[in-house]
Amino acid sequence: MYPDVGGPFQSLQEAQSVIDGHLEDRRVPKMCMKQAKVSQVEMAIRTCLYFPDGTRKRCSKSAATEKSRDEKRRFVQALVDNHNNDHNLFGDTVYELKDVLQYYAICENHRVYYHFNFTAKTKGADDFDRGTDNLFFAEVKNMRQGEEHEELLVTCFCMVKPIDNGHCYGCKNHGRVNMKHPNEVNAFTGGHLDICMPMTLKTEWSDEEGGSRGG
Structure with missing residues (x-):
């Protein structure tokens, strides 16, 4: 599921450096300013329009939706893997991700919080429990510092x-009424302020190659 880039790594910065190198190895000449012999402005435009391997950053609406779902699933899979590792779960006690049910991003106090609902079960679930998935809530805080x-x-x-x-203004005020939060108010950090800050994500897509774009 994850590309093999080595590890384990001692820090997030080290891991990011290796991932950047992994992507850089797939960069095509037209995405390298010196090799393509283009200006800095032209390269900035190309970076906005193309991935490092030269693939156009545009896809059909259905493909964009599927990509978004896949990215969220891989993100939650990483959360589950991290939980298993942190709690030394192995063998039949390991949790396996089933479905990502709900997702929303909340902006509060200049921080972004991601809320998730998903289902998972242990490998060793017996016949009685096999038909029932456990429902989970997870919150991730974005600790961005600079660019x-x-x-x-x-x-x-x-x-x-x-x-x-559990009450969460962040999800409730934006219509995410089906998101299940823990009843304990201090169990999660974001969503306790009664404010409404729109979260806007613009994505280019077209149903056909060369068709119109929407944002």
Whole structure:
């Protein structure tokens, strides 16, 4: 599921450096300013329009949706893997991700918090439990510092019940009423301020190559 780039790494910066190198190895000549012999402005434009391997940053709406789902699933898979490692879970006690059900990003006090609902079960679930997935809530805090350094901190990872109804202004004020939060108010960090700050993400897409774009 993850590209093999070595490791383990001693810091987030070291891991990011290796990942950047992994992507750089796939860079094509037209995406290298010196090799392409283009201006800095032209290269900046190309960087906005193309991936390092030269692939155009545009896809169909359905492909964009599928890519977004895949990215969220890989993100949550990393959270589950991290939880298993932190709690020394192995063998039949390891949690396996099933489905990502809900996701939302909250901006509060100049920080971004990501809220997730997903289902998972242990490998060793017996026949009685095999038909029932456990529902989880996770919160991740974006600890961005400047333009270069970004750190993601898991501030909550816990099992919840379908009847749980912990209050979160961040999700409620933006219509995410189906997101299940822990009932304990101090279990998660973001979403406790009654403010409404729109989160806007613009994505270019077209149903056909060369078709119109929407934002």
